[in-house]
Amino acid sequence: MRGVPYIILVSLCAFILVPLIWAVVSSLKPLEEVYAFPPKFSMHDPQWSNYREAWTRLPVGRFMINSLFIAGVSMVGAVWSASMAGYALARLRFRGRRLCFWLIVGSMLVPAQVLLVPRFLLFDLLGWVNTYKPLIVPAWLGGGAFNIFLFRQFFLSIPSELGDAAELDGASAWQTYRHIYIPAARPAVVTAALLSFVYHWQDFLDPLIYLSDFMTYPISLGLRMYQSMAGTWANLLMATSLIALLPVAIVFLLCDRYIMRGLGVIGETTGTRRR
Numbered sequence: 001m002r003g004v005p006y007i008i009l010v011s012l013c014a015f016i017l018v019p020l021i022w023a024v025v026s027s028l029k030p031l032e033e034v035y036a037f038p039p040k041f042s043m044h045d046p047q048w049s050n051y052r053e054a055w056t057r058l059p060v061g062r063f064m065i066n067s068l069f070i071a072g073v074s075m076v077g078a079v080w081s082a083s084m085a086g087y088a089l090a091r092l093r094f095r096g097r098r099l100c101f102w103l104i105v106g107s108m109l110v111p112a113q114v115l116l117v118p119r120f121l122l123f124d125l126l127g128w129v130n131t132y133k134p135l136i137v138p139a140w141l142g143g144g145a146f147n148i149f150l151f152r153q154f155f156l157s158i159p160s161e162l163g164d165a166a167e168l169d170g171a172s173a174w175q176t177y178r179h180i181y182i183p184a185a186r187p188a189v190v191t192a193a194l195l196s197f198v199y200h201w202q203d204f205l206d207p208l209i210y211l212s213d214f215m216t217y218p219i220s221l222g223l224r225m226y227q228s229m230a231g232t233w234a235n236l237l238m239a240t241s242l243i244a245l246l247p248v249a250i251v252f253l254l255c256d257r258y259i260m261r262g263l264g265v266i267g268e269t270t271g272t273r274r275r
Contacts, residue, residue, distance in 0.1 A: 027051070027239035034234045047235070054226075054239040062215060063222035064244070070132055070207075070218055071200040074139035078196035079189055082143025086151025086188075087177045091163055101152065108145045112205075120209060134210045135203070139196065147192040154188035155181055190255045198248055219244045 021041065026034045028046040054060065088094075089101050123134040142148065158181060166176045182189065204220040211217060217225075223244065226237040 023238045023242060026235055027054075027242055029235055031233065031235050034238075050235050050239045051243070054236040054243070057233075057236060058222060058225055058240075059215070060219070060222060060240055060243065063217055063219040064247075066216060067201055067218040067220070067244075068247070070135050071197045074136050074200040075193050075196040077136065077140030078143035078147055079193050080143070081140055082147035082192055083151045083182060083185070083189065084177065085142060085148045086153075087155055087181055089148070090152045090155035091160070091176075091181070092173060104145045104148055108149075116205075116209065123210065129210055130212050130216075131210075132216070135200070135206055139200070143192070144196065144199075147196065150192055151185065151188050154185050158184050194251060194255050197251060201248055 022039075025041050025043060027050055028048065029043055029050075030047055033040075033043070085104075089097060089104075119134070120129075123129055126133075128134050128137075162180050162184070163176050166180050171179070201218075202220055203218075204224075207218050207221050211221070219240075223237060223240055226233045226240065
């Protein structure tokens with residue numbers, strides 16, 4: 001009976017990996033074999049040229065650069081603004097602090113689609129439509145409710161004596177935040193940075209709404225362009241999707257241990273407060 005949990009976990013992992021395996025196999029098949037029925041995971045002659053054709057048929061390199069710019073700049077802004085907000089909610093004393101925190105947590109329950117029309121009208125009034133500003137600037141103005149929650153919980157797990165000692169030495173709130181709390185919150189910084197990067201890298205709806213110039217498209221919109229009235233180039237679509245997956249996979253593998261620690265602190269601090 002001890003092996004049953006492992007069998008279940010292995011089965012779940014295999015089930016989750018099936019779409020990825022199918023994407024790899026489909027990216028190496030001719031188009032007619034991708035649509036063959038019944039579908040087959042086997043392939044006799046891998047078409048490695050599909051990756052070269054996928055890269056040259058559309059400006060995939062330009063799409064990747066656009067995505068790196070959007071995700072990279074947004075990631076910096078999200079970490080910077082969310083960490084400051086989290087520090088204020090965790091360590092500064094001011095009237096309405098708990099109300100602000102619960103309003104931020106409650107905002108996570110509001111579907112993003114509810115804000116589409118008012119946000120578009122606002123950005124259109126500012127003249128930001130067909131620019132990257134609607135995709136980047138919001139990340140610099142709060143960094144996202146979950147990231148604020150993450151930083152607040154992590155800062156609460158840091159002994160307050162460190163901040164008190166810095167204040168006794170004459171450090172300001174900004175200096176305490178910069179030199180004490182941020183270095184100690186490296187797992188939270190890495191976790192928030194990765195989550196923000198992944199979110200903006202794969203975001204499809206906002207670029208679809210605000211961008212109309214073909215050469216400004218991120219890779220999420222570029223993938224859609226393999227669909228046409230003549231049909232879908234499924235093999236090229238799968239090849240480009242795997243190319244687009246590489247940056248995120250590399251970043252995740254490099255930051256894995258920090259992410260687990262950063263997310264684990266949330267459960268520890270919330271559990272401690274409940275007890």
